[in-house]
Amino acid sequence: MILVTGGAGFIGANFVLDWLANSDEPVLNLDKLTYAGNRNNLASVDGDARHVFVQGDIGDTALVERLLAEHKPRAVVNFAAESHVDRSIHGPEDFIQTNVVGTFRLLQAVRQYWQALCAIEKEAFRFLHVSTDEVYGTLAPDAPAFTETHTTEPNSPYSASKAASDHLVRAWHHTFGLPVLTTNCSNNYGPYHFPEKLIPLMIVNALAGKSLPVYGDGMQVRDWLYVADHCSAIRRVLEAGKPGETYNVGGWNEMPNIDIVHTVCRLLDELRPRADGKPYAEQISYVQDRPGHDRRYAIDARKIERELGWKPAETFESGIRKTVQWYLEHAGWVADVQTGAYRDWVQTQYAADAVAASA
Numbered sequence: 619m620i621l622v623t624g625g626a627g628f629i630g631a632n633f634v635l636d637w638l639a640n641s642d643e644p645v646l647n648l649d650k651l652t653y654a655g656n657r658n659n660l661a662s663v664d665g666d667a668r669h670v671f672v673q674g675d676i677g678d679t680a681l682v683e684r685l686l687a688e689h690k691p692r693a694v695v696n697f698a699a700e701s702h703v704d705r706s707i708h709g710p711e712d713f714i715q716t717n718v719v720g721t722f723r724l725l726q727a728v729r730q731y732w733q734a735l736c737a738i739e740k741e742a743f744r745f746l747h748v749s750t751d752e753v754y755g756t757l758a759p760d761a762p763a764f765t766e767t768h769t770t771e772p773n774s775p776y777s778a779s780k781a782a783s784d785h786l787v788r789a790w791h792h793t794f795g796l797p798v799l800t801t802n803c804s805n806n807y808g809p810y811h812f813p814e815k816l817i818p819l820m821i822v823n824a825l826a827g828k829s830l831p832v833y834g835d836g837m838q839v840r841d842w843l844y845v846a847d848h849c850s851a852i853r854r855v856l857e858a859g860k861p862g863e864t865y866n867v868g869g870w871n872e873m874p875n876i877d878i879v880h881t882v883c884r885l886l887d888e889l890r891p892r893a894d895g896k897p898y899a900e901q902i903s904y905v906q907d908r909p910g911h912d913r914r915y916a917i918d919a920r921k922i923e924r925e926l927g928w929k930p931a932e933t934f935e936s937g938i939r940k941t942v943q944w945y946l947e948h949a950g951w952v953a954d955v956q957t958g959a960y961r962d963w964v965q966t967q968y969a970a971d972a973v974a975a976s977a
């Protein structure tokens with residue numbers, strides 16, 4: 619089996635669902651269920667014996683050691699992180715705790731487990747660390763896209779904490795020989811995306827008649843990748859990536875934020891027109907910029923294509939249409955997130971555990 623951390627979050631849950639749809643190999647899913655972790659994302663695999671969910675922290679060494687010893691995974695895929703740049707500006711502590719200290723403790727526990735494996739299992743074992751293009755910093759408008767050898771110049775507490783974790787992963791390979799792989803991916807979008815991030819926020823705010831807050835002049839550029847393509851890239855790197863290497867993952871799809879927002883508005887105009895017949899774009903409002911806001915990210919994804927034959931399957935046009943449709947068809951999921959009902963799982967689960975323990 620494989621151990622996935624952070625598998626109740628946006629990308630992790632998509633990865634777990636995708637994995638179980640494509641393979642019979644079981645998944646042990648370790649997730650702390652912070653505000654970003656949502657068991658509803660995994661509802662379709664409830665009761666599936668191939669999916670074992672454990673609520674817990676990657677920084678809980680005793681728990682991780684026990685899970686490794688019990689389940690003997692052949693690989694670890696580390697998604698667990700604090701992931702939202704704006705939250706990292708308001709409160710960086712959790713980012714250091716999970717992204718830096720948590721990754722460090724996970725690496726230590728995995729190293730100890732890996733060292734005790736027999737030679738064949740040791741050779742085949744992989745630790746895949748899921749990282750971001752933000753570690754590279756920001757680009758001038760005409761600068762070439764980030765390659766894997768670009769300098770690391772993180773600018774936000776979030777990207778600094780991810781860069782620190784990337785460095786730890788690299789060092790655990792270089793010094794201890796742990797067979798690690800790192801992926802640095804651009805902005806994902808798709809189903810189960812928490813509506814604090816740009817695309818889902820714009821969809822749910824538009825439908826609720828709220829304003830669509832665009833930071834600064836809206837001309838910051840991001841590269842956007844449909845989440846299923848990120849999942850297929852991770853599967854491919856896990857399968858064929860060379861230990862110690864990093865692979866950039868991107869969609870060859872740079873767009874300014876304001877164009878993203880207009881695209882979402884246009885799709886909603888078509889698929890769920892406003893009752894008053896006016897365009898959703900009327901709800902756009904320019905607001906104060908994010909402090910230290912990186913102006914442009916762009917990913918050069920030629921290495922993963924050349925060496926591992928991976929390319930995105932989805933265009934932005936097809937991916938964003940699917941995404942808007944998904945949100946329109948999953949109003950219940952959105953409502954649970956907005957009311958906080960999605961967090962009831964934790965309470966229900968602990969109540970059930972307590973009943974079971976007292977029986």
Ligand code: NAD
Nearest residue numbers: 624626627628629650651652654655675676698699701806
């Ligand atoms: P997310 O915030 O939606 O999910 C993170 C998950 O990790 C949640 O389920 C949360 O409960 C869990 N978690 C947090 N702290 C934990 C801890 N200490 N122990 C165990 N679980 C913990 O994030 P996401 O957008 O799905 O991102 C997943 C990973 O991919 C992150 O490492 C992020 O840096 C990286 N990434 C994200 C994007 C993107 O566009 N979202 C792009 C590139 C890379």
Ligand code: DAU
Nearest residue numbers: 701702703750751752804805814815816831832833838875
């Ligand atoms: O590049 C990969 C990164 O993409 C990941 O590592 C992060 O985990 C992920 O959150 C994402 O970071 P961003 O900061 O790029 O994503 P976010 O959706 O928060 O913002 C996208 C852009 O839109 C960014 O330039 C800020 C802007 N924005 C965002 C929000 C939430 C707005 O203009 N208005 C908003 O309300």
